[in-house]
Amino acid sequence: MKKEVTRKVKRIDTEVDKLRMRRKDTDTLKVKENVFDEPTLKTLYTLSNKGIIEAIGGSISTGKEANVFLAEDNEKDIAVKIYRISSSTFNSMEDYILGDPRFRNVRHSKRDIIFAWTKKEQRNLVRAKEAGLRVPEPIVAERNILVMEFMGNEGVPFPQLKDYRMEKETAKEAFDTIINYIDLLYNEANLVHGDLSEYNILIIPETEEPVFIDMGQSVTREHPRSIEFLIRDIENIARYFKKYGIREDPHQLYTTIRNKEPKNEENDL
Known part of the structure; x- marks a missing residue:
């Protein structure tokens, strides 16, 4: 299963290369090792099979807890935000989690916290957009992956x-x-x-x-x-x-x- 998933991700990554999309990450291999663990690869595989992600390419940004990648659906550029499970810490999350009633019933394992955090960002974006703010429109949240509108032009x-x-x-x-x-x-x-x-x-x-x-x-x-x-x-x-x-x-x-x-x-x- 892991080999099949890896081939799938490499295939859609190769498609981005063929489209000559910009790659801002000079150390792609290191990024892949830190971000694309087996569970994340399986989730990407699922999203690809559903037609939500057709191709995934270079890194747009790297934060304390997540990486954002340029990707494509079947019509346009999208952004894929992946919260790192293996290398993330709770240091920058704890202040926001403690006291938030939306985490009240979430188990306190790293994985479950990150899954809840990803879903929370999706809901926050929905509520912000409904209130009249200009924010990336969320498309789907799956485990530690948030797919959303790409805020840019022609891959930039x-x-x-x-x-x-x-x-x-x-x-x-x-x-x-x-x-x-x-x-x-x-x-x-x-x-x-x-x-x-x-x-x-x-x-x-x-x-x-x-x-x-x-x-x-x-x-x-x-x-x-x-x-x-x-x-x-x-x-x-x-x-x-x-x-x-x-x-x-x-x-x-x-x-x-x-x-x-x-x-x-x-x-x-």
């Missing part, structure tokens, strides 16, 4: 906010949109991003519209540290945009968001 991801230079007028518009997204996330989706900064906001160059990404750690309002995370998110954005001469008071922004009447809270995964 949209730039991170930290790498995109704006005019001051455009920067103010982007800042206002980001603060509005934080507001919508909190008061409409009942969520706090929890790790918001210039590193996990993309900018669509054509429209200079912000896109929120990396929402696996996002917590519900009833999480005991949700206010702390909300304040930190606002402070991070206010700090970054000072470079454009925008000097909004984080406390005032926080107070405005907090004083709104939220929708009913949900605890679903």
